[in-house]
Amino acid sequence: MVTANSELGYNSKIEGDVIVTQADAAINWLRTNSMWPMPMGLACCAIELMATASSRFDISRFGAEVMRFSPRQSDCMIVAGTVTYKMAPVVRRIYDQMAAPKWVIAMGACASSGGMYRSYATLQGVDRIVPVDVYVSGCPPRPEALLDALMKLQVKVRGEQAWSKQFKATA
Amino acid sequence: MTTDVDLPTAVSQKFPSATPRASLDCPAFNVPGADAVALLQFLRDVQGFDFLMDLTAIDWSAEKSPRFTVVWHLYSSTKHSYVRLAADCANDVDPVMPTSVGIWAGADWHERECYDMFGIKFAGHPDLRRILMWDGYPHFPLRKEFPLAGLPTTLPDAEIGAETGTGVISAPMAGGPFVATPGEPMGEAEPRAKDEAWNERTPKPE
Amino acid sequence: MATDFSFPDAAAKAAALPKEFEPEKMSLSMGPSHPSTHGVLRIQFELDGEVVTKADPVIGYLHRGDEKIAENMTYNQFVPYTDRLDYIAPLANNMAYAIAVERLAKLEVPARCQAIRVLTAEMARVSSHLMGLGAFGIDVGAWSVFMYTFEEREKLYKLFEELTGARFTTSYSRIGGLSRDVPEGWIQRVDAFCDQFLPILDEILSMLTRNKIFLDRTVGIGVISREDAIAYGMSGPNLRGSGVAMDLRKDKPYSGYEQYEFDVPVGGKGDCYDRYLCRGEEMKQSIRIIRQIVKNFPGGDWYAKDARKIFAPPKDKILTSMEELINNFMIVTEGPQMPSGEVYFEAENPKGVLGFYIVSKGGGVPYRMKIRSPSFCNLSILPKLCVGNMVSDVVSILGSLDFVMGECDR
DSSP states (O other), X not given: OOOSOGGGSSOHHHHOSOOOOOHHHHHHHHHHHTOOEEEEEOSHHHHHHHHHHSTTTOGGGGTOOOOOSOGGGOSEEEEESOOBXXXXXXXXXXXXXXXXXXXXXXXXXXXXXXXXXXXXXXXXXXGGTSOOSEEEOSSSOOHHXXXXXXXXXXXXXXXXXXXXXXXXXXX | OOOSXXXXXXXXXXXXXXXXXXXXXXXXXXXOHHXXXXXXXXXXXXXXXXXEEEEEEEEOOTTSSSOEEEEEEEEETTTTEEEEEEEEOSOSSSOEEEOOTTTOTTHHHHHHHHHHHHOOEEETOSSOOOSSSOTTOOSXXXXXXXXXXXXXXXXXXXXXXXXXXXXXXXXXXXTOOOBOOTTSOHHHHSOBOSOOSSOSSSOOOO | OOSOOOOHHHHHXXXXXXXXXXXXXXEEEEOSSOTTSSSSOEEEEEEETTEEEEEEEEOOTTOOOHXXXXXXXXXXXXXXXXXXXXXXXXXXXXHHHHHHHHHHHTOOOOHHHHHHHHHHHHHHHHHHHHHHHHHHHHHTTOHHHHHHHHHHHHHHHHHHHHHHSXXXXXXXXXXXXXXXXXXXXXXXXXXXXXXXHHHHHHHHHHHHTTOHHHHHHHTTSSOOOHHHHHHTTOOTHHHHHTTOOOOHHHHSOOTTGGGSOOOOOOOSSOSHHHHHHHHHHHHHHHHHHHHHHHHTOOOSOSBOTTOTTTSOOOHHHHTTOHHHHHHHHHHHHTOSOEEEEEEEEEEXXXXXXXXXXEEEEEESSOSEEEEEOHHHHHHTTHXXXXXXXXXXXXXXXXXXXXXXXXXXXX
């Protein structure tokens, strides 16, 4: 981003190669373009999640190909599939182990609301145990829909007040 | 392995207590619970039904007696045929059936599932505990009086339940799917949700 | 095995030690969220160092209550739930379920419907084995295999989408027929897919079959003996890998399988490598069946025309004729009217034998439906199979068993 044109607002001979911007803009830019997902792939949606990660739909274009199964290293938990009551505490525990800042995408009908499994064993929506940022509808959602959700999450994150949240006592 | 007499004759000769069962496809027998294991052994060793394909149960609802029937499906890889065996459980309130783990090791998980879903205990099973629901779950889901919506209870992990403030809730199908009840006048038979643990008319169970 | 890591001397010394010097065992829980457990499976291990001394699989993390749901839905309403059993090959499950219910009604569907069902089931088999190989590859560390196989699966998805409207979770079959006929030119596109697929399949298999690392990780690992395979009710490539030549498509043909010529690969030793080879070869045989169907694709009806109380008539008739309208109304609201009785039908699905046991008291809703899932039975051998292996071998074993939890837990 360095040019000889000093009309950009700084004089590179005086300030050196420095860009001045808002802290939020820089931090959010970093966060949105390397949103590492924690794939909570539970059922059929996990197959579409894998398809999104593979060569045709390529989630790596968005910086999100690093699907680490370690919650410590990921930013965004993509709950893909039906969450049953037996599995719900596990999902919550893994969410708790993720480091802030963290977001959740509820992928598919089952994760958003229980889907077509309105039964004794299915948690009726993962938002009962973790706070969800983006819901994706579909059964299963097409990979394009998941990429759209990721882009919506990026828009949401870009609008966050990251800097002030960092240094406030409560988030 | 193959016998000259056909299967129903061979079975009734050896096991007079086994009666034929109505079936739309394969030969089927009703047998008292006490003779079931012996008949299974006979079918495997003498008649060549080497595969236990399925072991399940049927709940005929609390009004009927006997209430629970355990059903085995066997397959013979040499004769390419199936046989079905059905045995009623002795007790209606606390059903028990002898285990077939001694004959097929694969019966282990099938019997655990029957216990989990129906509450049928298999005498002699090495490790009878729940397999599909979590260990502390208090109900038997496939019994007919248990509603599809489920009954409220606590989450398997009490710590997470306290942290999130959620538990297992009743999820009645108020709104669909709609299934009509045949045989009644149209006004009553109209499609309506068949399973509702609670709705505006019937209060929530305690 | 290339290198033998057994130290008989040390083992004998360890066995001779008094009890208080026995090494402490570690308890390790693998899963339910784990990259290589193919879904939500949890195995509770007891380890002695790296070697497994006890393995207790915990399943049920995806138990959604399908069998209870079936008691509350009409036969046609349950079709989407069958998609999500083995969600990697939904068309095969759709077919198995439809045939099971049709056996209840003693209904024979016409030849075209049978041919389409077999065609889609074989395509689903190819898709499932591609996924199995891809996942197996990732588990043992080969990323590229996954990418190649998923690209081929995308081509299959495109064909499925053209036929059924959905990439997978197709809900394609109905009781007495299908949801719609094949579109114009679809059969030719399937043929074109087969033409370009076989060289790519050879390329995919060449990445693993003679790969030294893959051989080290799979040959001699997870050997399932014939007797064990039969005793635990295994089926599909897991059973055939152990040398038992059982394939329901040959032994009890359904839906017209007896017309097609194909071979069934059977393994020799029953280790992970044999199961992998079986799946690879099965894909080639599936393509063979697909080609035969494409060559002699029958014309005629794609649904049972005379099953008035079971299969809804076509829309143009419903909207113009009173009797068809009433039939459609009854079928949609009350369900296809089935006689009372019980039936058990098994189909040779990609993962093994999928069975439906339906007890009907008449009417459009089953009284009891039991789904005999191949993955449930295939996994029951894990407590015996994992003991004595190292933890990384367990990963190979899980990959080679190729199970799917949606089917296992229902």
